[in-house]
Amino acid sequence: MPPKRLSSSEYAAGLLSGNRVQLSRAITLVESTLASDQALAQEVLAAVLPHTGQALRIGITGVPGVGKSTFIEALGLYVVQTLGKKLAVLAVDPSSPRGGGSILGDKTRMPQLAAHANAFIRPSPSSGSLGGVARATREALLLCEAAGHEVIFVETVGVGQSETTVHGLVDFFLLLMLAGAGDELQGLKRGIMEMADALLITKADQGNEAAARRARGEYQNALNLFPHAPSGWYPPVLLTSAVTGAGVPETWEMLQKYVAQTQANGFFQRRRQQQQLQWLHHTIAQELEARFYAKEAVRAELPMLQQAVAEGRQTPFAAAQQLLNL
Amino acid sequence: MPPKRLSSSEYAAGLLSGNRVQLSRAITLVESTLASDQALAQEVLAAVLPHTGQALRIGITGVPGVGKSTFIEALGLYVVQTLGKKLAVLAVDPSSPRGGGSILGDKTRMPQLAAHANAFIRPSPSSGSLGGVARATREALLLCEAAGHEVIFVETVGVGQSETTVHGLVDFFLLLMLAGAGDELQGLKRGIMEMADALLITKADQGNEAAARRARGEYQNALNLFPHAPSGWYPPVLLTSAVTGAGVPETWEMLQKYVAQTQANGFFQRRRQQQQLQWLHHTIAQELEARFYAKEAVRAELPMLQQAVAEGRQTPFAAAQQLLNL
Numbered sequence: 085m086p087p088k089r090l091s092s093s094e095y096a097a098g099l100l101s102g103n104r105v106q107l108s109r110a111i112t113l114v115e116s117t118l119a120s121d122q123a124l125a126q127e128v129l130a131a132v133l134p135h136t137g138q139a140l141r142i143g144i145t146g147v148p149g150v151g152k153s154t155f156i157e158a159l160g161l162y163v164v165q166t167l168g169k170k171l172a173v174l175a176v177d178p179s180s181p182r183g184g185g186s187i188l189g190d191k192t193r194m195p196q197l198a199a200h201a202n203a204f205i206r207p208s209p210s211s212g213s214l215g216g217v218a219r220a221t222r223e224a225l226l227l228c229e230a231a232g233h234e235v236i237f238v239e240t241v242g243v244g245q246s247e248t249t250v251h252g253l254v255d256f257f258l259l260l261m262l263a264g265a266g267d268e269l270q271g272l273k274r275g276i277m278e279m280a281d282a283l284l285i286t287k288a289d290q291g292n293e294a295a296a297r298r299a300r301g302e303y304q305n306a307l308n309l310f311p312h313a314p315s316g317w318y319p320p321v322l323l324t325s326a327v328t329g330a331g332v333p334e335t336w337e338m339l340q341k342y343v344a345q346t347q348a349n350g351f352f353q354r355r356r357q358q359q360q361l362q363w364l365h366h367t368i369a370q371e372l373e374a375r376f377y378a379k380e381a382v383r384a385e386l387p388m389l390q391q392a393v394a395e396g397r398q399t400p401f402a403a404a405q406q407l408l409n410l
Numbered sequence: 411m412p413p414k415r416l417s418s419s420e421y422a423a424g425l426l427s428g429n430r431v432q433l434s435r436a437i438t439l440v441e442s443t444l445a446s447d448q449a450l451a452q453e454v455l456a457a458v459l460p461h462t463g464q465a466l467r468i469g470i471t472g473v474p475g476v477g478k479s480t481f482i483e484a485l486g487l488y489v490v491q492t493l494g495k496k497l498a499v500l501a502v503d504p505s506s507p508r509g510g511g512s513i514l515g516d517k518t519r520m521p522q523l524a525a526h527a528n529a530f531i532r533p534s535p536s537s538g539s540l541g542g543v544a545r546a547t548r549e550a551l552l553l554c555e556a557a558g559h560e561v562i563f564v565e566t567v568g569v570g571q572s573e574t575t576v577h578g579l580v581d582f583f584l585l586l587m588l589a590g591a592g593d594e595l596q597g598l599k600r601g602i603m604e605m606a607d608a609l610l611i612t613k614a615d616q617g618n619e620a621a622a623r624r625a626r627g628e629y630q631n632a633l634n635l636f637p638h639a640p641s642g643w644y645p646p647v648l649l650t651s652a653v654t655g656a657g658v659p660e661t662w663e664m665l666q667k668y669v670a671q672t673q674a675n676g677f678f679q680r681r682r683q684q685q686q687l688q689w690l691h692h693t694i695a696q697e698l699e700a701r702f703y704a705k706e707a708v709r710a711e712l713p714m715l716q717q718a719v720a721e722g723r724q725t726p727f728a729a730a731q732q733l734l735n736l
Contacts, residue, residue, distance in 0.1 A: 100493065107476040126725075126731070129725050129728065130728065133723065133724070158660065219727055223725070226725070240720055274604050274637045274639065277635075277637075278600050278601045278604055279601075302631060302635060303635060305628060305631065306635045307627060308630035309603075310600065311602070311603075356722075357720045357721075360421075360720055360722065361716060361719060361720055361726075363727070363730075364715070364716065364719050364730055367697060367726055367727055367730035367731075368702065368730045369699055371734055372698040376694065376698055389690070390605055393686045393689075394683045394686055394687055395683075396462070396686065397459065398456070398459070399452075399455050399456070400548075400686055400689035400693055401545055401548075401549070401693055402450070402452050402455070402456065404689075404694045404697065408694065408697055
């Protein structure tokens with residue numbers, strides 16, 4: 085028997101009391117594509133919105149094999165155990181099938197963190213368009229804030245389009261990298277380094293320490309050549325080791341320093357406001373395009389016109405005009 | 411008395427014969443916002459399209475003061491004099507008022523090049539939306555190709571949004587920088603270094619050579635840390651001096667090497683095809699958004715909703731839905 089359908093005020097009350105089961109169900113609601121669920125989800129969000137915004141939102145990315153789960157578990161345990169704060173871990177991974185290969189579907193990836201009462205781990209929404217997954221993740225983040233989570237990690241794999249999306253969701257963007265710059269970077273998306281607020285070199289363990297320190301120096305020099313960020317923040321490069329636990333408190337201290345600096349100069353709030361407005365306009369743009377490309381006439385003509393444009397037989401502007409006039 | 415209005419076939423014939431006056435007039439046509447001019451422009455483009463695509467399209471960017479005009483004139487003279495090729499120089503600079511501060515409005519910036527019979531220099535279209543300027547520049551580029559220009563420079567100022575646009579117009583993207591990495595980079599847009607196919611350090615003159623060589627080493631190391639480009643090309647860092655003329659033939663050789671390598675591995679054509687399709691979809695997206703935001707009801711509601719979203723009183727998705735349902 086499916087659980088009884090709650091009203092939006094029941095959801096809201098459950099969330100605000102920190103009820104994990106209600107939080108899970110509310111997230112399922114925002115992930116649903118059913119119109120009735122969507123309407124209810126928007127009511128729930130409207131009700132809890134005044135109780136959101138207080139968490140520190142941290143994006144964490146890196147290619148597979150970089151040790152992301154291990155680091156997230158270590159930093160997460162530091163947050164929930166040492167600091168005694170409530171943590172939520174979300175993921176944006178549109179490509180993964182639900183339950184299957186999802187980067188967070190398997191809680192055994194972070195067994196200690198998953199077992200902790202103060203940690204709430206939620207896998208990526210089911211495969212779907214990046215736009216849909218991004219919206220659901222953003223709304224899930226707000227629900228987690230309403231449920232009293234003070235720190236939120238948003239995890240993604242640093243190889244595709246989703247990092248830009250996550251960058252638009254978070255206050256701080258952390259890029260995990262391996263020492264020995266070179267081949268392992270081939271999988272990393274271009275442009276991602278310039279989005280990072282900090283680099284973290286993983287596996288700076290015994291035997292690998294010299295290479296890690298060398299890599300830190302190289303990356304630090306490279307980052308110093310980048311144009312300055314409008315935050316006035318200089319992205320640092322830190323080392324971390326899952327073996328020794330090094331780098332975890334340092335990462336947290338760095339995050340606190342970033343918050344203090346950007347709250348003082350106003351960038352922190354400005355970034356959030358800009359993100360809100362960007363989501364507004366991106367949502368509108370996505371919906372307009374979705375409606376346009378769903379039209380029967382457009383779907384009929386598009387393949388031929390794309391072919392003509394790709395082969396240089398028609399200008400992109402003439403082809404666009406032709407489609408828009410359909 | 412204004413010049414007699416030509417037919418599209420007269421324009422096309424004039425262009426294909428390499429007539430500079432017709433080329434200028436055809437570009438004015440694609441820059442026009444009059445519906446009748448636009449229709450005629452599209453006819454002209456359709457007629458000459460089979461005669462386009464053969465030029466090497468090079469984007470050149472850098473902050474003001476980097477020595478862009480000087481370098482463009484030096485490389486341009488090498489192209490027209492030493493190589494005997496026909497060159498067109500276009501600009502994308504939506505912010506500049508026509509004739510006034512346009513980065514190419516004043517041909518005295520490149521007096522020798524402007525006087526050469528094989529060089530065609532055209533200032534940026536008049537101030538307008540970036541989308542409009544970008545479209546006009548892309549179409550001007552095609553007209554220049556039809557008129558037999560074998561090399562095309564597209565110039566922009568590396569501080570705003572237009573670099574991404576220019577990157578979508580050209581085969582190769584060249585970033586000019588000053589030696590002494592640091593403060594002067596503050597004006598450069600973030601993300602631009604990862605778009606560059608090569609860096610060129612200007613003013614590597616007497617007294618400044620050591621600093622320029624050191625900068626080259628630093629930038630080369632930094633670029634090596636970047637994720638690899640899908641072209642298989644490793645962006646090099648070159649030095650150039652307006653005083654000695656050093657670096658000009660080297661830049662041309664590098665361009666030839668890039669063309670040979672990417673034509674052999676298929677990336678050259680693939681990049682152009684992707685650009686064409688991106689222009690198609692960007693044009694559609696821009697037009698859909700322009701139509702949407704021009705609606706009376708949207709214009710009436712938008713400011714209030716933006717305010718509510720920026721202040722966190724409403725979610726971006728709810729606000730977007732409200733606007734879309736108007």
